[in-house]
Amino acid sequence: MSQIRGLIDRVGGIDGIVGTIGKVQKVFQGIQQVSPMLKLLMGGLGGLGGKAATATADDGLLAPRRRKRRRTSSTNGKRRKNGGRSGRYSPSRR
Numbered sequence: 001m002s003q004i005r006g007l008i009d010r011v012g013g014i015d016g017i018v019g020t021i022g023k024v025q026k027v028f029q030g031i032q033q034v035s036p037m038l039k040l041l042m043g044g045l046g047g048l049g050g051k052a053a054t055a056t057a058d059d060g061l062l063a064p065r066r067r068k069r070r071r072t073s074s075t076n077g078k079r080r081k082n083g084g085r086s087g088r089y090s091p092s093r094r
């Protein structure tokens with residue numbers, strides 16, 4: 001416990017810790033605001049990841065989606081009473 005107390009005192013107490021956290025948050029906010037502009041600049045100059053990301057999305061290289069296959073049924077989704085067997089060879093008519 002005394003080591004933790006000494007560490008807090010070296011940083012500047014609770015006020016120092018809160019101030020440091022505030023400064024770190026400001027730095028992260030600045031980076032988040034500048035990052036879209038940097039991505040545009042890097043993409044325009046042929047920088048890292050700029051061309052590869054746009055080539056797959058814009059050039060139509062993605063495979064088209066497959067269509068779902070419809071079930072063809074002459075009974076329109078109704079179940080047969082005889083278990084799917086035809087009338088002539090069903091065991092109930094023997």
